[in-house]
Amino acid sequence: MVFLTTLFNGLAYGFLLFIMAVGLSVTMGMMRFVNLAHVSLCMLGGYVMVTAMERFDIPFLATLPLAFLITGLFSIALERLVLRFFYGTDDLTQVLLSIGLVFMSISTIAYFFGPEYKPVSIPVWLTGQIDVSGLTLERYRIFLVFVGVILTLLILFGVERTRFGAMVRACVDNPRVASGSGLNMQVIFAMTFAVGGGLAGLGGALSASLLGLDPNFPFRYLVYMLIVVSVGGMGTIVGTLIAALAIGVADVCTKYYFPAAGGSIIYIFTVAVMLWRPQGLLGRKPGHA
Amino acid sequence: MKVKMLIKAAVIAISCGLLTPAPVLAQETIKVGMLISYSGISASSGIAADNVLKMFQKKYGSEPGGKKIEFIRRDTTGPNPEVARRMAQELIVREKVQVILGPDFTPNVLAIAPLVTEGKVPAIITGAATRGIVGEKSPYYLRTFFSIPQSVRPMAQWAAKNDIKKVVIVVADYGPGQDAEQTFTKTFTEAGGVITNVIKVPVRNSEFSGYMQKIKDSGAEAAFVFMPIGELSLGFLKAYADAGLKNTKLKLLSTGDVTDESTLDAAGDAALGVISVGHYSPTHTAATNQAFVKSYLAEFDKTPRLGIAQVIMWDALQVLYAGLEAQRGQKFDPDKFIASVKGKQFDSPRGPISLDKTTGDIIQNAYIRKVERIGGVLQNVEFDTIKDVPAQ
Numbered sequence: 001m002v003f004l005t006t007l008f009n010g011l012a013y014g015f016l017l018f019i020m021a022v023g024l025s026v027t028m029g030m031m032r033f034v035n036l037a038h039v040s041l042c043m044l045g046g047y048v049m050v051t052a053m054e055r056f057d058i059p060f061l062a063t064l065p066l067a068f069l070i071t072g073l074f075s076i077a078l079e080r081l082v083l084r085f086f087y088g089t090d091d092l093t094q095v096l097l098s099i100g101l102v103f104m105s106i107s108t109i110a111y112f113f114g115p116e117y118k119p120v121s122i123p124v125w126l127t128g129q130i131d132v133s134g135l136t137l138e139r140y141r142i143f144l145v146f147v148g149v150i151l152t153l154l155i156l157f158g159v160e161r162t163r164f165g166a167m168v169r170a171c172v173d174n175p176r177v178a179s180g181s182g183l184n185m186q187v188i189f190a191m192t193f194a195v196g197g198g199l200a201g202l203g204g205a206l207s208a209s210l211l212g213l214d215p216n217f218p219f220r221y222l223v224y225m226l227i228v229v230s231v232g233g234m235g236t237i238v239g240t241l242i243a244a245l246a247i248g249v250a251d252v253c254t255k256y257y258f259p260a261a262g263g264s265i266i267y268i269f270t271v272a273v274m275l276w277r278p279q280g281l282l283g284r285k286p287g288h289a
Numbered sequence: 290m291k292v293k294m295l296i297k298a299a300v301i302a303i304s305c306g307l308l309t310p311a312p313v314l315a316q317e318t319i320k321v322g323m324l325i326s327y328s329g330i331s332a333s334s335g336i337a338a339d340n341v342l343k344m345f346q347k348k349y350g351s352e353p354g355g356k357k358i359e360f361i362r363r364d365t366t367g368p369n370p371e372v373a374r375r376m377a378q379e380l381i382v383r384e385k386v387q388v389i390l391g392p393d394f395t396p397n398v399l400a401i402a403p404l405v406t407e408g409k410v411p412a413i414i415t416g417a418a419t420r421g422i423v424g425e426k427s428p429y430y431l432r433t434f435f436s437i438p439q440s441v442r443p444m445a446q447w448a449a450k451n452d453i454k455k456v457v458i459v460v461a462d463y464g465p466g467q468d469a470e471q472t473f474t475k476t477f478t479e480a481g482g483v484i485t486n487v488i489k490v491p492v493r494n495s496e497f498s499g500y501m502q503k504i505k506d507s508g509a510e511a512a513f514v515f516m517p518i519g520e521l522s523l524g525f526l527k528a529y530a531d532a533g534l535k536n537t538k539l540k541l542l543s544t545g546d547v548t549d550e551s552t553l554d555a556a557g558d559a560a561l562g563v564i565s566v567g568h569y570s571p572t573h574t575a576a577t578n579q580a581f582v583k584s585y586l587a588e589f590d591k592t593p594r595l596g597i598a599q600v601i602m603w604d605a606l607q608v609l610y611a612g613l614e615a616q617r618g619q620k621f622d623p624d625k626f627i628a629s630v631k632g633k634q635f636d637s638p639r640g641p642i643s644l645d646k647t648t649g650d651i652i653q654n655a656y657i658r659k660v661e662r663i664g665g666v667l668q669n670v671e672f673d674t675i676k677d678v679p680a681q
Contacts, residue, residue: 002506009498114592114593115332115333115593116333116551116555116592116594117519117551117552119554119555119556119557120555127531129532129533136533138498138532138533140531209527210531211524212523212524212527212555216329216330216520220493220495220520224495248496251496252499255496255499256499259488259499259503263494
């Protein structure tokens with residue numbers, strides 16, 4: 001009983017991490033670009049949602065696609081205006097650049113919205129618990145799992161069955177041959193970045209109620225994002241999903257069953273996976289063209 | 290050759306002339322360093338301090354003891370002892386401040402203790418709650434903040450008095466958290482109560498469902514919670530409500546940090562009904578407070594909310610002005626400053642406070658409060674008072 005509830009809570013957390021991290025995995029895998037500012041996009045989605053609900057009285061469910069759209073558009077602007085000049089530079093430059101962007105995002109949000117936590121009010125029908133076949137589960141977590149499953153199916157369908165998805169896969173697998181075959185890398189990069197960024201914004205909007213929203217959001221979750229992407233493998237959707245779910249479940253279960261470990265289990269788990277398979281669970285071995 | 294040497298000598302001579310100190314002016318300017326967080330997780334305390342300083346000087350003027358006063362700000366950026374140490378060094382050695390308001394956070398307090406002792410700079414701690422860091426770490430430390438035992442012990446005594454026999458303790462796993470757990474356990478078990486278990490939550494934590502399940506499993510009548518002000522408190526309250534624990538018979542007892550006004554609005558309904566022990570609520574009914582709240586709200590924005598952060602800085606300024614007033618007409622003497630304020634009583638918006646005669650630590654009332662919605666705004670409403678609780 002308790003185990004199933006704990007497992008479910010972990011899955012909900014895992015889906016949330018997946019939605020936030022999947023964009024990062026694809027951009028890191030495809031554009032070989034270390035974009036740590038991805039977490040700032042999550043935060044942006046959260047603030048879009050809160051502003052839409054507070055200032056414009058938009059209902060919660062409608063703010064979710066709005067967060068996706070606005071963050072997606074912002075990501076395109078960010079990519080075209082700043083990031084594309086740094087494709088192909090070394091990792092350190094990209095890390096420093098994107099960390100700088102994170103700092104800028106924190107100060108900007110703090111300037112416009114204030115440094116304190118934003119009250120996030122979700123609709124009443126999403127609060128509280130509900131009994132599902134003998135288990136008492138939180139409604140918001142059921143919602144998260146539901147959204148997570150739908151998004152996962154949409155993303156997998158999009159990647160596997162659409163033309164655009166095929167182009168993205170080609171660019172991830174082998175950028176040189178892909179561009180040699182006539183694919184417009186610039187457009188594909190920008191569109192992928194938009195979708196990845198939009199998903200980050202959506203994830204941020206979904207997480208605001210569960211995890212709290214303030215300008216320091218990026219630093220709190222940067223490590224989790226990187227862990228999910230590293231453990232899952234860059235550029236793989238399924239890998240990111242498995243890693244996110246595993247980390248979510250491991251985090252919640254170990255906090256319940258081994259609280260003395262102090263939440264360190266996921267870090268030990270990450271180190272173990274990195275030592276065993278440095279490219280991540282489903283990542284490609286380094287040295288691939 | 291000779292011309293070059295002459296020019297060199299002339300330059301040196303002129304520089305020496307310029308460096309000779311001007312004759313000492315009759316009026317001394319007292320330089321006060323504000324060593325608190327203006328950025329980072331505690332950025333709102335910086336805004337609170339600036340507001341209070343403006344308000345204080347409007348009321349009490351800017352020439353305490355007949356001397357001009359100059360405030361110099363330095364940002365500790367949070368619990369960062371290296372930064373705090375560097376800033377303190379700048380303030381003491383370069384800016385030559387005579388008094389420091391701050392620092393905040395225990396690691397910073399410990400890091401700069403040797404500096405304030407060597408530099409003989411009275412420092413009024415505004416943001417660290419660990420016990421035994423005031424007089425013990427430096428004879429120049431005072432405190433207008435509160436200490437962990439000062440809040441926790443009254444809560445344990447109140448619980449025992451109110452027929453609560455079994456308590457599960459939930460604390461953040463770091464110094465003050467462990468201190469809170471030990472103090473509560475000692476006081477509560479001495480009064481005949483039983484601690485069912487202790488749950489320690491990492492300081493960096495976003496997911497609480499495992500811990501909530503453990504609280505459900507404990508079979509206690511009440512949960513005593515200590516979390517630092519900010520994300521951990523907010524996360525805990527939300528998770529507690531989400532897990533349905535508010536619908537059980539379990540009473541939630543906490544320190545004022547969990548229901549601090551800075552995160553109270555973000556917690557929303559999750560905070561309703563939480564019983565906490567704190568030292569200041571804007572709803573405190575004494576006349577001094579009502580006047581204080583009225584003038585604060587008339588002048589400043591609604592955020593950051595008025596809470597204990599502002600009152601702590603207000604009282605630090607009261608201590609500063611009192612110490613300077615006692616030295617009217619004399620040159621500033623740090624030892625005399627300390628001696629004049631130790632043992633002194635002050636009328637604070639939170640109630641009467643005083644500084645301990647030996648340690649300089651604060652003695653203040655503790656209030657048991659419940660979170661209620663007053664006029665649409667969540668407030669901690671006081672319903673019981675424990676007078677003059679020492680900081681040890």
